[in-house]
Structures are given as structure tokens and as C-alpha cells.
Amino acid sequence: MIFGFGLMLSMISLAQEKYMTRTGTVYFKSNAEIEDGVEATNKSAACVLNTDNGEIVFQVAMKAFRFEKALMEEHYNENYLETTQFPKSSLRGSIVNYSKDLLDGKAHEITIEGEFNLHGVTKMISEKGTIQMIDRQIVLKSHFLVPLEDYKIAIPKMVQDKIAKDIDVDLDMILDKV
Numbered sequence: 001m002i003f004g005f006g007l008m009l010s011m012i013s014l015a016q017e018k019y020m021t022r023t024g025t026v027y028f029k030s031n032a033e034i035e036d037g038v039e040a041t042n043k044s045a046a047c048v049l050n051t052d053n054g055e056i057v058f059q060v061a062m063k064a065f066r067f068e069k070a071l072m073e074e075h076y077n078e079n080y081l082e083t084t085q086f087p088k089s090s091l092r093g094s095i096v097n098y099s100k101d102l103l104d105g106k107a108h109e110i111t112i113e114g115e116f117n118l119h120g121v122t123k124m125i126s127e128k129g130t131i132q133m134i135d136r137q138i139v140l141k142s143h144f145l146v147p148l149e150d151y152k153i154a155i156p157k158m159v160q161d162k163i164a165k166d167i168d169v170d171l172d173m174i175l176d177k178v
Contacts (some may be wrong), residue, residue, distance in 0.1 A: 023044060048177060098110075118151045
């Protein structure tokens with residue numbers, strides 16, 4: 001993980017102003033027709049933001065998601081996300097129409113566009129979120145849906161009604177200046 005995060009830092013251009021975290025939170029929930037309660041939290045997501053140009057990189061260790069029930073976690077890792085084969089999810093992109101004015105202390109709506117990789121599939125995405133500078137830290141938040149079919153995540157027929165086709169994802173990142 002440390003090597004991978006160092007690689008993330010080097011991927012963002014050599015600009016002077018960078019903010020980062022290794023303790024970002026990613027939360028997801030499946031709001032299915034029959035069962036509403038498949039959810040997990042990962043508190044070790046990494047993020048680097050270049051405040052000179054708005055480039056952003058996220059990296060999430062997929063095995064770091066924690067579930068309420070151990071059996072759910074086992075199925076998630078072994079059957080659905082196949083985390084041994086696909087250990088990380090990542091996003092490499094930028095904040096659309098980025099300006100340092102976004103760091104004025106007010107909450108601003110933003111759009112992040114870039115290449116999102118999940119389960120070995122990379123797709124261009126465009127997702128909404130907010131950015132705010134609070135006490136010399138940058139707070140990034142976002143809520144979006146991940147369509148499982150888009151990322152070739154197969155759900156067995158016998159549990160299809162218990163797992164939503166689109167997973168609700170919340171990101172909450174507090175970045176400190178590097």
C-alpha cells in the first residue's frame with residue numbers, strides 16, 4: 001500500500017501544492033428490493049489533490065471494506081469483487097473547471113471526471129461532489145452510483161433480489177497539505 005501510494009504521488013505532476021490523505025472513508029450500501037442492508041465501510045482510502053491544477057487520484061484497497069456480518073465480507077471478497085485478483089479500485093482524473101477560488105472556505109459543488117477502475121474494468125466517469133477548505137484542510141465529499149454490470153461484477157441468480165444492480169457510494173475525504 002505504501003509503495004502504491006508513493007506511485008500515486010508521482011503520478012500527479014510535480015506542482016508545489018498537494019493535499020493528501022490515507023484515511024479517507026468510502027461507504028457503500030446496496031438498496032435492493034428484498035434486502036436493504038448490505039453495506040460496508042473502508043476507512044483507509046488514499047487521495048491526492050494537486051491544488052495548482054485540480055488533478056486528483058484516489059486509490060482504495062478493496063479488501064479493507066468492513067461489513068457487519070463476516071459472511072457478507074467473505075462473499076464480497078471471494079465471489080463478487082474477487083479482491084485477490086482485483087485488489088484495488090482507483091480514479092485518476094481532475095476537477096472540471098478547477099480554480100483556486102474553490103478553496104475560499106465556502107462549500108462548492110464540483111464535477112470530477114476521469115478514469116475509474118473497478119474489478120479490472122476502466123471507464124470514463126463524471127461525478128458530482130463538493131469541495132471546501134476548512135481549517136487548512138480540504139474536505140471532499142461525493143455520492144454516486146456504481147452499476148455492477150458496467151464493471152462485470154456478477155451477482156448469482158439466487159441472491160439477485162438481495163443485492164441492488166446499482167450500489168450507492170459515499171466518499172468523505174479530509175486532505176492535509178503535503
